[in-house]
Each structure stands twice: as structure tokens, then as C-alpha cells.
Amino acid sequence: xxxxxxxxxxxxxxxxxxxxxxxxxxxxxxxxxxxxxxxxxxxxxxxxxxxxxxxxxxxxxxxxxxxxxxxxxxxxxxxxxxxxxxxxxxxxxxxxxxxxxxxxxxxxxxxxxxxxxxxxxxxxxxxxxxxxxxxxxxxxxxxxxxxxxxxxxxxxxxxxxxxxxxxxxxxxxxxxxxxxxxxxxxxxxxxxxxxxxxxxxxxxxxxxxxxxxxxxxxxxxxxxxxxxxxxxxxxxxxxxxxxxxxxxxxxxxxxxxxxxxxxxxxxxxxxxxxxxxxxxxxxxxxxxxxxxxxxxxxxxxxxxxx
Amino acid sequence: xxxxxxxxxxxxxxxxxxxxxxxxxxxxxxxxxxxxxxxxxxxxxxxxxxxxxxxxxxxxxxxxxxxxxxxxxxxxxxxxxxxxxxxxxxxxxxxxxxxxxxxxxxxxxxxxxxxxxxxxxxxxxxxxxxxxxxxxxxxxxxxxxxxxxxxxxxxxxxxxxxxxxxxxxxxxxxxxxxxxxxxxxxxxxxxxxxxxxxxxxxxxxxxxxxxxxxxxxxxxxxxxxxxxxxxxxxxxxxxxxxxxxxxxxxxxxxxxxxxxxxxxxxxxxxxxxxxxxxxxxxxxxxxxxxxxxxxxxxxxxxxxxxxxxxxxxxxxxxxxxxxxxxxxxxxxxxxxxxxxxxxxxxxxxxxxxxxxxxxxxxxxxxxxxxxxxxxxxxxxxxxxxxxxxxxxxxxxxxxxxxxxxxxxxxxxxxxxxxxxxxxxxxxxxxxxxxxxxxxxxxxxxxxxxxxxxxxxxxxxxxxxxxxxxxxxxxxxxxxxxxxxxxxxxxxxxxxxxxxxxxxxxx
Numbered sequence: 001x002x003x004x005x006x007x008x009x010x011x012x013x014x015x016x017x018x019x020x021x022x023x024x025x026x027x028x029x030x031x032x033x034x035x036x037x038x039x040x041x042x043x044x045x046x047x048x049x050x051x052x053x054x055x056x057x058x059x060x061x062x063x064x065x066x067x068x069x070x071x072x073x074x075x076x077x078x079x080x081x082x083x084x085x086x087x088x089x090x091x092x093x094x095x096x097x098x099x100x101x102x103x104x105x106x107x108x109x110x111x112x113x114x115x116x117x118x119x120x121x122x123x124x125x126x127x128x129x130x131x132x133x134x135x136x137x138x139x140x141x142x143x144x145x146x147x148x149x150x151x152x153x154x155x156x157x158x159x160x161x162x163x164x165x166x167x168x169x170x171x172x173x174x175x176x177x178x179x180x181x182x183x184x185x186x187x188x189x190x191x192x193x194x195x196x197x198x199x200x201x202x203x204x205x206x207x208x209x210x211x212x213x214x215x216x217x218x219x220x221x222x223x224x225x226x227x228x229x230x231x232x233x234x235x236x237x238x239x240x241x242x243x244x245x246x247x248x249x250x251x252x253x254x255x256x257x258x259x260x261x262x263x264x265x266x267x268x269x270x271x272x273x274x275x276x277x278x279x280x281x282x283x284x285x286x287x288x289x290x291x292x293x294x295x296x297x298x299x300x301x302x303x304x305x306x
Numbered sequence: 307x308x309x310x311x312x313x314x315x316x317x318x319x320x321x322x323x324x325x326x327x328x329x330x331x332x333x334x335x336x337x338x339x340x341x342x343x344x345x346x347x348x349x350x351x352x353x354x355x356x357x358x359x360x361x362x363x364x365x366x367x368x369x370x371x372x373x374x375x376x377x378x379x380x381x382x383x384x385x386x387x388x389x390x391x392x393x394x395x396x397x398x399x400x401x402x403x404x405x406x407x408x409x410x411x412x413x414x415x416x417x418x419x420x421x422x423x424x425x426x427x428x429x430x431x432x433x434x435x436x437x438x439x440x441x442x443x444x445x446x447x448x449x450x451x452x453x454x455x456x457x458x459x460x461x462x463x464x465x466x467x468x469x470x471x472x473x474x475x476x477x478x479x480x481x482x483x484x485x486x487x488x489x490x491x492x493x494x495x496x497x498x499x500x501x502x503x504x505x506x507x508x509x510x511x512x513x514x515x516x517x518x519x520x521x522x523x524x525x526x527x528x529x530x531x532x533x534x535x536x537x538x539x540x541x542x543x544x545x546x547x548x549x550x551x552x553x554x555x556x557x558x559x560x561x562x563x564x565x566x567x568x569x570x571x572x573x574x575x576x577x578x579x580x581x582x583x584x585x586x587x588x589x590x591x592x593x594x595x596x597x598x599x600x601x602x603x604x605x606x607x608x609x610x611x612x613x614x615x616x617x618x619x620x621x622x623x624x625x626x627x628x629x630x631x632x633x634x635x636x637x638x639x640x641x642x643x644x645x646x647x648x649x650x651x652x653x654x655x656x657x658x659x660x661x662x663x664x665x666x667x668x669x670x671x672x673x674x675x676x677x678x679x680x681x682x683x684x685x686x687x688x689x690x691x692x693x694x695x696x697x698x699x700x701x702x703x704x705x706x707x708x709x710x711x712x713x714x715x716x717x718x719x720x721x722x723x724x725x726x727x728x729x730x731x732x733x734x735x736x737x738x739x740x741x742x743x744x745x746x747x748x749x750x751x752x753x754x755x756x757x758x759x760x761x762x763x764x765x766x767x768x769x770x771x772x773x774x775x776x777x778x779x780x781x782x783x784x785x786x787x788x789x790x791x792x793x794x795x796x797x798x799x800x801x802x803x804x805x806x807x808x809x810x811x812x
Contacts, residue, residue: 115754121767142709154723157716246716255714255808301769303713304751 051081101126102290110164113297127298130291134283135299143302147253149277154303157248159240162306166237168296170280171287177240177278179228179251182271186223193217194225195267201233201245205260240278251275321518323444324616326427327437327608331635340415341424349469352476359733360762362480370478374763380694383731385701392690396683401526403679405533407669408653409540413527414630419519422470422512423614426463433459437611463513464505471504517615521626531625536657537670541629543609543620543651544659550601554620557604557644588645602650606640609633609651619651699732701765702789704801711806720779720807722772728758728789729765736760737792740770743800744785749773757792772805779807 012026028034048054051063062080069089070076079085101122105113113119132141138150145152151159159177160170182191197214199206218225218233226233228241235243242250249255252266283292354365356378361369367376375382382389404411413420434440434455443452475497476484487493488501511519520527534540548554592602603620610618612632617624619633637651654667671677707723715721728738737759742750751771760766774782782805790798 117755117758117760117766120755124767124769140709142707144710144713152710152713154710154713155715155721243716247714247718248716301753304753304771 098126102288102294105290105293110293110297110300114301123294123297123301127294127301130287130295131298134287135295143299145250147249147256148251151250152248152303153299155248156303156306157243157246158303158306159235159237159242159250161237162300162303164296164300164305167299167305168292171292171295171299172282172284174282175240175278175280177275179270179275181274182223183273186217186271190217190223191268191271192264194223194271195264198233198244198267198271199260199264202247202254204254204263206264321515322616324517324614325437325440325444325611326614326632327611327636328431329608329612329632329635329639331632331638333631333635337415337424337630337632341421344416344418344421345425349473352473352481364480366477367480368478372763381731381733383701383729385729386697389690389693392686392693396686396690399679399682399686402533403676403683405530406535406538406673406676406679407671408629409534409538410527410530410627410629413520413530413628417628419511419524420614420628420630422508423516425466426512426516427614429462429466430459433462460513463509467505467508467512468501470508471501474504475500517626517628520615520628527625527628534623535673535675537655537673539653539655539667539669540623541619541627541631541634541651542623542654542656542659543603544649544654544664545620545622546601546659546664548601548603548620548650550596550599552599553601554603554605555595555600556606591644592646602641602646604640604644608636608640612636623656697731698799699730699794699797700736700738700760700789700791700799701729701731702799702801703727704787704803706803706806712808714808715773718776719773720776720805721774722805722807724770724772724787724803726768726770726787726789727765728760728768730760730762732791733762735762736794738766739790739792740768741788741790742772742785743788745772745774745778745782745805749778774805774807776807779805780810783810 012028013023014026017023048061049063050065052060053063054061065081066078067081067085067089068076068078069085069092071088071092077085077088101119104119105122108116108119113123131139131143135143139145139153140150143153145154156162158166160166160175182194186194193210193214194217195214196206196210197212197218200208200211200214217223218229219231228239229235229244230241233244235241242248252270254263254266257263257266283295287295351366352364355363356365356376357363358376361367361372361374361376361381364376365378369376373384401412430440434443443455446452472485472488475488478500479494479497484493484497488497515523595602609620610616610633612635613619614630614632615626615628617626619627631653634651634653638648641648641650652667654664655670658664658667671680704724704726707725711722713721713723726740730736737757739757740750740752741747749772751773753769753771755768758766758768770787772785784802784804786800786802788798788800
């Protein structure tokens with residue numbers, strides 16, 4: 001079929017001829033497309049009426065839809081529709097829903113909360129959210145901490161005590177752990193002896209001769225380790241001095257090396273350099289007292305508490 | 307550039323209205339019975355009461371906000387989604403099985419599109435009259451009669467659609483409260499949206515689109531052809547018998563008319579002798595036709611007039627045919643009235659029709675495909691029944707705490723922690739006890755919850771920690787946690803969990 005014939009049969013033209021025979025095809029858009037386009041125009045007008053749309057003067061056209069919410073100061077606010085107000089409304093609704101539980105937390109003792117299955121479930125979910133928001137950046141998502149930086153909350157050793165009261169105190173008032181730098185006070189061989197002694201306390205392979213020299217040094221006024229760590233080296237919870245006789249290591253990365261030499265070197269480093277980074281911030285004032293109570297029970301549960 | 311335009315234009319065809327003639331017969335009776343049964347179940351089931359202590363008293367209620375499905379005495383939770391999956395599999399295999407045996411029986415008798423279309427055609431018939439009256443009405447100008455009748459039909463369709471929609475919503479929200487709320491403007495937005503969408507889609511599908519849903523929209527209508535085999539029974543026109551050597555022919559005197567029969571009028575109540583005479587008349591008439599080479603088809607066109615999808619079955623098996631059997635009824639009526647044998651259009655297999663000496667049609671089930679589908683059906687149905695009958699009264703999920711995987715304690719012991727979530731699926735408050743197997747009893751620490759009490763439909767969370775000495779930890783890599791409902795030791799369920807220790811994590 002020739003082009004000419006096909007054209008005359010099937011394709012419309014605009015009906016106008018230029019220069020005698022010059023014509024223009026008329027291929028209109030499909031009807032469904034045109035009507036869909038009209039529908040989107042109508043949709044847009046409806047949308048502009050309901051929701052914020054056009055800039056107008058120094059502000060904008062807010063639309064007829066609005067959102068009413070109660071802000072954190074207890075004031076009722078009405079805004080034209082926007083996603084922030086929507087979020088505020090939802091947060092508000094969520095806190096209203098949580099309120100009975102937090103009220104219950106405030107009115108119950110720690111022991112009562114821990115024994116109530118329903119409250120226990122609430123602590124697990126609300127506590128996890130609070131912990132993830134506030135505590136996890138240091139103590140890690142599961143509270144496992146990080147050797148050399150932040151204490152592990154899931155073991156059974158508590159630097160400052162693991163009772164509800166002590167955990168609460170830690171959260172409210174913060175903590176500051178400190179160990180002097182011995183590198184400038186003691187000779188390298190003295191530090192090595194002390195490290196061997198500390199290793200011996202936890203059953204890590206060590207040099208017995210150095211360890212006994214370290215033992216003497218530990219309890220002497222020269223190094224004066226016993227002031228803080230105690231004569232039995234079991235630490236003092238009132239000042240957060242760790243127990244050196246157990247298998248738990250916070251500052252010296254002892255579990256990090258397999259060889260005894262590496263373990264002792266890790267202990268040596270801590271003795272030589274001391275510590276001034278065991279800082280737990282104060283949470284009173286940043287979290288509500290109910291939130292701190294929830295966190296107290298949650299953290300207590302993590303490691304089984306004391 | 308413009309080549310192929312003609313083909314493109316042919317892609318869309320304006321719907322040719324179909325005015326079906328009503329017909330009486332076996333298949334019509336069967337279809338009506340199925341319709342009545344299906345409607346009775348669909349429309350009345352939500353109104354059936356069922357006493358429950360802790361849930362709405364409705365026999366079948368899909369309680370979405372409560373995340374449970376109440377089906378008579380059975381409560382199904384989202385965790386049981388495997389049952390739904392199985393049910394869908396069973397439905398699919400049943401479809402294949404039935405289609406392999408007797409063609410698109412689902413399409414013709416059970417599909418909701420067919421049922422609702424049938425009902426809507428019945429309404430149309432009631433309001434506008436039989437086929438000739440409807441054709442006349444369609445062709446006449448928009449006068450008072452036409453406006454009243456057409457508007458009346460559409461109003462009734464919309465009412466039927468609306469009640470269909472509100473009944474659907476009633477499966478998700480307790481009646482009669484839903485109906486009251488709906489009309490007083492108190493029902494949930496979801497109810498209004500559902501009812502509106504379903505009303506319009508039912509009206510459009512059963513009232514306006516009808517057979518176009520089957521031909522253009524429904525995928526099943528298209529993939530059914532792969533399930534047909536030569537032995538499959540389907541609605542067929544017996545072309546050999548109907549066409550003869552000279553084709554079909556309208557009946558005229560001397561070409562097969564049984565004059566006495568026509569005058570005789572009513573059939574059925576005739577005396578035996580008279581029937582004998584009639585039959586022999588008919589046989590004689592038929593022999594005359596055959597002598598002239600004409601087939602038995604009298605080309606009355608009734609089979610086309612009754613067809614809800616508007617096809618001519620005499621053109622052979624075609625994809626539009628939903629196998630509703632109405633043309634069989636129509637043809638049998640005509641054959642009876644001429645005294646010809648029934649079954650010019652009948653359920654038969656292609657293989658039988660093509661053979662030299664066709665036998666009486668019968669079900670050919672001894673085929674690998676059919677037996678395979680059958681076995682799969684029995685196995686899956688059996689497993690579903692078994693699974694429901696032996697369902698646990700509670701659901702449990704044990705997950706090991708993975709942050710950290712293990713904790714080294716101050717005396718060197720290793721501790722792993724587990725979260726045990728128990729969901730009480732029974733109708734009564736129950737206490738659950740958690741025990742261990744494979745580790746020493748004293749290794750398990752459940753904190754304050756040696757036993758946990760859980761309300762029906764609720765779940766409880768227990769933190770279990772297991773503490774092993776380094777020697778034990780090196781040896782034990784996994785153990786079992788057992789959850790036992792107190793007082794029902796037979797329902798205890800165990801869960802294998804891992805125990806991780808330094809150097810033994812994977």
C-alpha cells in the first residue's frame with residue numbers, strides 16, 4: 001500500500017492546505033490520556049484547596065485542612081496541615097497512650113515492677129527504646145559496652161554497685177572514673193612486675209618471680225595500688241575501683257589477645273598511662289524521673305543486677 | 307509510518323449487548339441451586355450468632371483490629387498464615403483437578419462473577435421481560451416506558467450491589483452494629499470506603515461489564531486451555547450429528563417436522579400408545595432428513611440466544627465459553643420438541659467426538675495428571691485438617707539475645723540470654739512454665755518469672771538466661787527450652803536453641 005493511499009484512508013489532517021498541497025497530519029492524543037490529564041487538573045485544584053500549596057506574600061496558602069495538637073508545654077496549637085504538626089499530633093497521642101504505664105511506674109516500687117508480667121513487658125519495650133536513644137551510643141545496642149571505653153552492662157560485675165538504688169544513683173548523678181598515670185612514677189620493670197601480679201590474680205599465665213615482686217609493690221606505699229583496689233585487690237564500689245581478681249576486663253583489653261604476653265602488655269599499658277575517661281554523664285534533668293526509673297529496671301535486667 | 311494502524315484500531319471493540327433468553331433444564335436447575343446455596347451462605351453467615359466469652363458473638367468474623375479471625379469455634383491468629391497459604395494451594399489444585407476432568411466447571415457454576423451476573427440478568431428479566439422484549443426496549447427511543455424500566459433495573463442492581471458490599475464489610479465488623487452505624491454515620495471510614503468501592507465494582511462487573519470480565523479481565527479464563535486434555539469433558543456441539551453431509555437445516559415439512567407432535571402440544575402426560583406413535587413419527591421424520599443429508603441441528607439459534615457470553619457453541623470449543631451448560635438445556639428442549647434424541651450439544655471429550663464410533667460420554671479420571679492432582683489434594687487437605695486438629699493452644703517464639711551473643715561472668719562462667727515470647731491462643735487465662743533439657747536445671751535463670759500468667763489473646767515476654775561453666779560451655783552447643791501450660795502437660799512444646807561461648811560462635 002502506497003504512502004499516499006494510506007494517508008488518504010486512515011490519517012486525518014488539520015483540513016488546511018498550504019501552497020496548494022502542503023497539509024498537516026492531525027494525530028490527536030488518545031481520549032483516555034486527555035481525560036486522565038483533565039482529572040489530574042481537577043485533583044490539583046482540590047489538593048491546593050485542602051493542603052498547603054502556593055507561596056503567598058510572606059507566607060503561603062495553608063489550605064482548609066488543619067491539625068490540632070498539644071505541644072510539650074501543654075498548649076493546644078492549631079496549624080494548617082503539615083507533616084511536622086502531624087508528627088506532633090502522633091507523638092502527643094502516643095504519650096497519652098503511654099501515660100498510664102508511666103504513672104504506674106512512678107507509683108510502684110522496683111521490686112513490684114520487676115514481678116509484674118505486664119509492667120515487665122512494658123519495661124522491655126519502653127526501656128529498649130529509651131536505651132537505644134540515650135545509652136546505646138556508648139554502651140552499644142545490647143548494653144555489651146566496649147573494652148577500653150565503656151563498661152559492659154550485661155555481665156554480673158558492677159563498678160559502682162548493681163542494686164536498683166545504685167543504678168538509679170549512677171543514672172541521676174553520673175560517674176567519673178579515674179586512675180593516676182604510673183608511667184612517670186614507677187620504673188618500667190616495676191610496672192611489669194605489677195602487671196604480672198594483676199595477671200596472676202585472674203589466673204592468666206605469668207612470671208611467678210615478677211608477680212611476687214608486684215605483690216609487694218601493690219601493697220607498698222610506693223605504688224599504693226591498694227588504696228583504691230583494696231588489700232585483697234577486689235576493688236571498692238564506693239569509688240568505682242574495679243575488682244582485679246575476676247575475669248572481667250573493662251580498660252585493659254586482656255580478652256583481645258590470645259598469648260599471655262599480649263594480655264600482660266595490655267595490663268601494663270593501663271598501669272603506665274592511667275585513666276581519665278570513665279565518664280558517665282548526668283541524666284537527671286535530661287530524662288524524666290519515670291524514664292530514669294524505667295531505664296534503671298531495664299539496665300538491672302540486662303545483667304541480672306545485684 | 308502509519309502501517310499497522312488498522313490492526314491497532316481493531317484492538318478495541320465496543321461491547322455488543324447480549325440479551326440472554328431464559329431457559330429451563332437440568333443445568334439451569336443446577337445453576338439456580340448453586341446460586342441459592344452460595345447466596346444463602348454469603349448473605350446470612352455474618353448474621354449467624356456464636357456465643358464466645360471473650361469476643362463478639364458472630365460465627366464468622368475477621369477481627370482485624372484484634373488481629374484474629376474468628377471462624378465458629380476456631381480462632382486463627384496471624385501466626386497461622388500457613389493455613390491460609392495451604393487453603394489457597396488446595397483451592398488452586400482443586401481448580402486444576404476439576405478443570406482437567408470437566409472443563410471450566412468453576413467458571414460456569416461457581417465463580418462469583420457468573421453468580422452475580424446470573425442474578426443481575428434475572429433482575430433485568432423480571433423488570434424488562436424476556437429477550438424479545440428487552441431487544442425491543444433497547445432499540446426503541448428513550449420514552450417514558452424505557453426510562454422507567456431501565457432506571458428501575460439499574461436502581462435494583464445498585465441496591466443488590468450495595469447489600470453485597472455491606473455484607474462483605476460485615477465479615478470484618480460485627481453486625482447488626484455495623485449496619486446501624488453505617489446508616490447513622492458512625493461507622494469507620496474504612497467501612498464507607500470498602501462499601502463504596504465494592505458497590506461500584508459489583509455494579510460495574512455484574513451489571514455493565516459481565517462477560518467482558520471473563521474475556522478481557524480474568525486470567526483464569528485465559529490459562530484454562532493448558533488444563534484441558536483430549537479426554538476432558540467439555541460442552542461440545544456434536545458437529546458430525548448436527549451437520550450431516552449437507553449441513554444444518556431449518557425444519558420444514560418433509561425435512562423432519564413431526565406434524566402430529568406440533569399439534570399435540572403439551573408433552574409428558576401422554577398415554578403410552580400416543581407417545582409410541584409420536585416417537586415413530588419423529589423417527590420417520592428424522593430418517594427423512596438424514597436421507598437428504600441434513601444433520602440434526604435445526605438451526606433454531608436458541609443455543610446462541612441463551613449464551614451469557616454471546617458465542618455460538620457450534621463453532622467449536624472457544625476461549626470465551628465459560629461452560630455453563632445453558633446451551634445444552636436449550637438444545638435438549640428443542641430436540642425434545644421434535645422428538646429427536648437429546649445430546650446434540652452435550653458434555654463430551656474431544657477424543658470421543660473425533661473417534662469413528664463415539665461412545666456414551668463418561669468421566670476419564672484414570673490419567674496421570676488427574677491422579678496427581680487428586681493425590682496432591684488429598685495430601686494437602688489431610689495435612690491442613692491434621693494441622694488444625696492438633697493446633698497448639700499457645701504460640702512461642704524463642705530468640706537468642708545477639709548483642710552480645712555471650713557474656714563472660716566474673717568467675718569465668720558463660721551466660722547466654724534468650725527472649726521467650728508466649729502468645730496465649732486459648733480462650734482462658736493460662737500460666738506457663740519454662741524448663742530446660744540438655745543443660746543442668748540450675749543453669750536456667752528466669753528472674754522473677756518461674757511461671758508466667760497470660761490473658762487469652764495476649765502475649766508475655768520472659769527473659770531466660772542460662773549460665774554454664776567454661777567446661778560445660780565448651781561441650782554444650784545447643785539445648786532445648788520447653789514451654790508447658792500449667793495443668794496441660796500434653797501440650798508442652800520444645801524449641802532447640804544455640805548456646806554460644808568464646809571461640810564457639812558461628
